[in-house]
Each structure stands twice: as structure tokens, then as C-alpha cells.
Amino acid sequence: MSSDATKGDRIRELMATEGDAVAENTRGFNEGRIESTGRLDGYEELKADARDIKEDAIGRLPELIERVRESVEANGGTVYVADDAADANRYITELTAEECDADRLVKSKSMTSEEIEVNEALEAEGVEVVETDLGEWVLQLADEAPSHIVAPAIHKSREGISELFAERFDLDDPPETAEELTMFARERLGELVEDADVGMTGANFIAADSGTMLLVTSEGNARKSVTATDTHVAVAGVEKIVPTVEEFAPFVELIGRSGTGQDVTSYISTLTPPVDSPVPDFQADDEPLADGSGDDRDFHLVLIDNGRMAMREDEQLKETLYCIRCSACSNACGNFQSVGGHAFGGETYSGGIATGWEAGIEGLDTAAEFNDLCTGCSRCVPACPVDIDIPWINTVVRDRINRGEADPSQTDWMFEELVPDEEPAGLDLSTRIVGNYETLAKLGSLTAPVANRLTDAGPVRAIVERVAGIDRRRDLPEFASEPLVDWFEARGGAAVPRDEAAREAVLYPDTATNYVDVDRGKAAVRALEALDVHVRVPDLPGSGRPPLSQGMIATAESAAEDVYAGLAAHVDADRDVVVIEPSDLAMFRSEYEKFLPEASHERLAEASYDVMEYVFGLLENGGDPAALRAPAEGTGPVAAGKRVAYHPHCQGRTIGVSEHATAVMEALGYDVRVSDTECCGMAGSFGYKEDYYELSMDVGEPIREQFGDTDRTVVAAGTSCTEQIDALLGDAPMHPVELVAPRE
Amino acid sequence: MSVADRSTFKRRLDSLGVTVTEGPENECAELIDEAAGDPAVGVALDAGSLPERVETDPTTAELRAAHTGVTDAELGVAAYGSVAIEADRAGTEPVSLFVDRHVVVLREADLVPDMPDAFEWLGPKARGESADVVFATGPSATADMGGLVHGAHGPKEVHVVLLREDGADAADSEVSADE
Incomplete structure (x- = not known):
């Protein structure tokens, strides 16, 4: 495919x-x-x-x-x-x-x-x-x-x-x-x-x-x-x-x-x-x-x-015309650094903004040849001197390519249940599978461990690779049999009663945390409760990040509306929204601006926090650091002690929330070394794709060079980073909140 | 021009590998003589004079053979160590360009703090008469051949002669870049 x-x-x-x-x-x-x-x-x-x-x-x-x-x-x-x-x-x-x-x-x-x-x-x-x-x-x-x-x-x-x-x-x-x-x-x-x-x-x-x-x-x-x-x-x-x-x-x-x-x-x-x-x-x-x-x-x-002049009339491509051709978006891009403009470029222009130029000048076909190479990591956004939302231009063009190339005569009715998106029939299957990750995760969780055993079986991986383009060298996510939301309900909900709480928060059960990495969700609940927060974990829809990364804008927009509908009453009740997955928080703060009415976007963006940013804020406002786990209690391998290697998430860096984790860990006495690599290269589904497996690993290579033989405890905030670092270093890192949360 | 601008300007030039010598206007010819290689061509200066040995009405052959070209700068930009060279009928642009060393003469009074000041100066000029100005910052440079090299097409070296205003402090007249 x-x-x-x-x-x-x-x-x-x-x-x-x-x-x-x-x-x-x-x-x-x-x-x-x-x-x-x-x-x-x-x-x-x-x-x-x-x-x-x-x-x-x-x-x-x-x-x-x-x-x-x-x-x-x-x-x-x-x-x-x-x-x-x-x-x-x-x-x-x-x-x-x-x-x-x-x-x-x-x-x-x-x-x-x-x-x-x-x-x-x-x-x-x-x-x-x-x-x-x-x-x-x-x-x-x-x-x-x-x-x-x-x-x-x-x-x-x-x-x-x-x-x-x-x-x-x-x-x-x-x-x-x-x-x-x-x-x-x-x-x-x-x-x-x-x-x-x-x-x-x-x-x-x-x-x-x-x-x-x-x-x-x-x-x-x-x-x-x-x-x-x-x-x-x-x-x-x-x-x-x-x-x-x-x-x-x-x-x-x-x-x-x-x-x-x-x-x-x-x-x-x-x-x-x-x-x-x-x-x-x-x-x-x-x-x-x-x-x-x-x-x-x-x-x-x-x-x-x-x-x-036609680009000027095109509300989405118009921003491309602000480009001053400085090359910052090429140089800041992990994929570009690995392949250069001969792969990441069209007839004339190269790098992230080239998608806009080539789509406007040459047409969608030329842009389609390299548009996949923008993973939406967003590291070009703060680098651009005229503040062009380069990932958004790539997403828009991807959406147009999806729609333009879709062949309406193709009968993919059999996937309609599996991929309940808002996209045209005939859309590339690999794109749709990734774009509908939430549905797959839900299904995988329901059928785990059968699903986990099946997905690891050799012949099944060969089919997945052939049909969906998922590289068989990648470990597929293992679905948890009890999602975070169910666990929270089963334990009897909040441990800190409302009337004794310092604050009230909704912990957003992002798809990865809810169905795959439930432990980091549990750790987040423990950390917040240790700091006297009344926590709720309601059942909420996915943020729309996976479909957006595939250029499925209508699906992502509909997800944004559903998420806002699910959170509006909480925001109205002055509850903070705490997010574990940085790519989802980046949706709330950045991309939702395109999908929600201005006032809705502002309310949600202002009420939302990265979990480590939130912990940082709680400590700054009188929270007791002794309630969290200091290095003396022993973390990771005994030799590691208090030494930590931290890889911040690319989109977390862009929205300015990556440094709070460092500050919290240091406040608790950890010795933190921060990764110099701005994006791990996995970028959601990108690194899973057969065409891009080697490239994805190459982009992450500097992480191996920096931390390959470290005796430090490695932590990373993003789900994708976790999988990539597992592949690079041979051991899966934990989320910073798992490091600092009190033990169960 | 403030003292702070002068020191910023000199610091920036130093970091660019540009040599600076300073003196009053009446020592201009001497300062140029020390800075210029041989043979030297030049364009008559607005302030200060040129040494005898600088050919001020060169033929194209003399330009091609010249080691050094001496010209005025109209403006200096302190924050960047840039000098504004204005093209004219006398040949300031080719004399500053088709040579190995450019000796550029700038009056301290023509030093402005920063880039916006330079374009405030340029705007009315460009809208009025025709203004062709290059803001030159250090020597010609390229990194296209696998390492930073000076003198890709233009001058390999730049030397700035800074002419002090009357009554300015005469001390500290030599500042050399670290080579």
C-alpha cells in the first residue's frame, strides 16, 4: 500500500x-x-x-x-x-x-x-x-x-x-x-x-x-x-x-x-x-x-x-508567501538533517516550507512526493523568523493529497467499522489505520492479551507490513487489559476528597496512556493526589492527534469538538485539565485554535497543563516536595542513584513545557542531563512505516550517541519517544512522573 | 556616535578579523599608507587625503593588477561591524571589490548604533536620488568548499581606518585583530 x-x-x-x-x-x-x-x-x-x-x-x-x-x-x-x-x-x-x-x-x-x-x-x-x-x-x-x-x-x-x-x-x-x-x-x-x-x-x-x-x-x-x-x-x-x-x-x-x-x-x-x-x-x-x-x-x-497570486487567494497556502527562504526549517528538522533536500524537497524548494511552495507552484503531485517527511514535530516553528505554522501547511497539503488521490470506486466497506473517520473512501489504508489509532487501541485493549499475542506473531507481522506498511522490526504497542479510566473507577475514584483538596483536576486519559501505558497514568494520579489534588479521570475521546498527523483534518476537527464537549463542563467548574502526553497537550494549545471557536480554544488552552508543568506549579504554590519521591528511595538500577537522563518531547519543547520536568526533578534532588536531540525521530506513526524505519532510527541516533552507555535512569515524556528510545537503547524509559510519583 | 558605539564597532570588527587603525583626519594619508599593500588604487575621499602612491584614476588594467583598493564608507553600523560602501561614477564599488585588500575610511561621526538606524539613513536617500549601497561586514567569505575561506570573489582582507572627530582622545590609536 x-x-x-x-x-x-x-x-x-x-x-x-x-x-x-x-x-x-x-x-x-x-x-x-x-x-x-x-x-x-x-x-x-x-x-x-x-x-x-x-x-x-x-x-x-x-x-x-x-x-x-x-x-x-x-x-x-x-x-x-x-x-x-x-x-x-x-x-x-x-x-x-x-x-x-x-x-x-x-x-x-x-x-x-x-x-x-x-x-x-x-x-x-x-x-x-x-x-x-x-x-x-x-x-x-x-x-x-x-x-x-x-x-x-x-x-x-x-x-x-x-x-x-x-x-x-x-x-x-x-x-x-x-x-x-x-x-x-x-x-x-x-x-x-x-x-x-x-x-x-x-x-x-x-x-x-x-x-x-x-x-x-x-x-x-x-x-x-x-x-x-x-x-x-x-x-x-x-x-x-x-x-x-x-x-x-x-x-x-x-x-x-x-x-x-x-x-x-x-x-x-x-x-x-x-x-x-x-x-x-x-x-x-x-x-x-x-x-x-x-x-x-x-x-x-x-x-x-x-x-x-493564486496562493495568495488560498487561505491555507497564503502563509507560504511570507517565507524569506532562510532555511531555518530545513536545518531545524531531524528528517532533513538525515536526508537533505534531494529527498526532502520537490522540483526547486526543500525543507519543511517546501511543501507549501511546491504545492502552490508545481502542484499537489510534486508536494506529495516528499510531504510525508514532515512529521509535525514542530521544531521548525520557533525557528521560523516570520512565524509560519509550517507543520500546519504540511498537514493541509497532506489532507488535500489524501482527498485528491482517493479513488471513490474503491470498496473499502470492510474497514468502515474499523476506521470510523470523516475521510473519503479510498484513502490509503496505512494512513487510515494510523489515523484511527484510538479505535484500534480500544479494540486491542478489549481483546488483550489475544491481540498482543497475535500482533507479535511472525506471519501476522508480515501481513501487517505488506498491507499496512508497518515495519516488522518495530515492536507494536501492547494493549493493557484494564484501561486507566476503568482502573480509576474500580479503585473508587478520587482518593483526595473535594473538600480537603488544594485543587481539582481532570487527568486527560489520552489514548496511549489509557490503553497502552496505563502505569504512567496511575503514577500521575498518585503524584497529583500526593500534592492534595482532587483527581477525576473521566472517559474522554482521543485528541485527534493521530488523524491530524495523517492529514485527516476533518476527523481531527471532529475529535477536537468531542474533546471540548467532554471537557467544557469541567473547565466551567474551574477544574484544571492535566495532560500526560505532550503531543495531545500541543493539540489543545496550538492546533485546536484551527478547530474550535476562539473563546473555546482559549478556555481550554488556558486550563490545560502538562503533568510535570502542573506538578511544578503545585510545588511553587506551597506543595510539599516531601510527598513526592526523592532519589534516596532508590530508582532504577542501584548504580543509577539520583542520576537521570531526560529526553524532552519535540512538541513539548515547542509549546514550552519541557523544562518543568527538569525543574521538578532537580528540586527533588535528581541530577538531570537533558538530551540535545530535539526530536527522537519516531514522531507518532512515522517510524513504524516500512519506508521510513531506517530514517527514523537515524534521526534518533544522536540520542544513542549521548545516552547509549549511560548508567543514568532514562526518562521521556512522549509515548513515541518511549518506543523509539526503547529501540535505540534497548530499554524503555519511564515518564518523568513515574520517577517522581510516590510508590503504590 | 557614542563612545559605546565606537567600542562595540571595534569589538565586532575584531571578531570578524578586520584590522582597525584610528587617528585624526590630518593623519589619514599616513594611516592608509600603513594599511595599504602595493600596488594600490583608490577613489578620492570626502574627508582626509590619500597617500601619493594610491592611484586615484586607475585604468581597468591597474584595477585588475591592484593589491589594495582604498575607498570611503558612508556609514558604519556599530552593532554589526558593517561599513556602507556606496557605488558611484568614480568607481568606489569596483575599487572596493576587485582587489585582495579593501582599506575603507570611515569618519567616527558616521557611525550609527544599529541596523534600523542604517535603514532610516538609507530610506530617504533611496527614495530621493538613486542609492546603491553595500553593507559590507568583514571580508568576502564562503563555506562552499568544505571549510570557511576568505576571499571567495571579493577582498580577502579588510582594514578600517577610523577618523576621529576633532578633540577626540588621541591615545589608543592602534587596534589589531588577532590573526
């Missing part, structure tokens, strides 16, 4: 050939981002400013396009708004090959020019195109595509580049060090730039008020491409326009820091072309440089629509 052999094979191949180089570079960029933005005063305010500017600009884009046209024409340049790639290429080739009669065009790096494939169009008309960005030049020589939107050749090793130069230039003694390779390129490209006829650049931003364009570069090749030629063609998507020059400022401060971790790149060029510089004539070089030749310069701004 979902097990498309070529997809899994391609990912495994790229992990082997390019994965190490991509991982080293992207992880370096990501650490650089965290350091550089950490040093920036007012980082959050700058992000908010940048977001406001983009919202405003995209909101009145048609007007701004006309302003740009007026400004550029007043300066003596020309503006052409191209409907699509063919239109842009026709204009550019006519200008270059016919009007300028150019032999060579030199280019600085521009993703938009790659999107329209202008190189191919120019070469077909006999114009030699030279990429002057060193990374792009390497790829041009190698005939390869970029693997990263900012650092296009990060998949190539230094040795690989040396071999490439030796082969292309027939060198017996090729340059080898980074310095030698760079100087070799500088010299070769310097010669090619000197007698070029046309210079092409992109534009990172364009100010409508003055026609000024801003270029973010480091090498100086864009400056040279513009200066050394008398005709400058700038290619830019229409979304690059901002109203005024002053509004460049927050982007200049954010773009380098967000992308590669540079506070600012070497060159921020702000050009209001045609520029005044004389054009150096390297042929007749005895003439004075300053010969007034700047007066003959010609400038053409080619603004590209190519689907963008």
Missing part, C-alpha cells in the same frame, strides 16, 4: 551517500542559529515585526507591484511581470540572446531562477550561463540539483569537489584544501565574469517605495556580476516586495541568523538600479575605469507570479 519500494530505497540510498555531509552542515547551521538569535536583543519583537510587514505586503500585493513598477521605471529600469516560467523565460531569452546579443550571462545564486529553469532556456538560445556562487558552480559542473536552499552543495564533500575539478578541468594535481579549492574557483570564475555580457541576480527583498532591491550574499559574486556587466536582470517572485526601504531592517537582522547562524552575511547589497558604477572594460583595459560608462547601464526586474 503505502510501501512504495522506490521511495524507501531512495531515502536509504541518500542517507548512505549524502546523509553524513548534510547532517554535519545542517546541525552546525542549527546550532549557529540558536547561538546567534540568542545573542540578539529583541529577537521575538523583530520576528513579530517581520511577520507584520509580510502580512501587510502580501495583503496589498497588487498595489505594491504597481508601486514597484512606477519606482523602477522612474529610476530608468524596466519591470516585467511574468505569469509563469515560460513567460519569464521568453522575456529573458529575447532580451539576452536577441537585444543584447549576449554570449555569456553570469549569475549569482537565485532559487527563483532555478524554479523557472532559466539556465536551460538561455542555453537553448545559445547563451552560455555561468553560476558564480561557488556552491552553485560546483553543482553546475557536476550536473546536480541543490540539496539545500541556502547552501546548495552541502551534500558534497571537499574530496568530492576536488575529484570533480580534476575530472572537469583535466588536472593532474587538483586543489585539495578548502583554501585551494576556493582560490581555484575564484580565479576561473573571475575570468568568466570579466568578459560576461549580462549579469543575473535574484532579490531577497524589493522596496516598493524606491525600487530598491536587497541581496543577501557572502562571496561577492553578486556584486561582481552586477558591476562587471552593463545589463542587469533581476529575477524575483512577486512575494519579495515590501512597502518601504526602512522595512528591510528586521529581515537583515534575522535572515542570516535564522539560516546559517551568521549575525549578518558579508554583503547586504541594496541596489536601486541601474547603478552608477562604471562598467570595467576588461578588453580595452588601458582606458580609465571611471569613463562614465555607468550611464549606459540597463536594468530589468522580472517579477514572477507562477502560481503565487
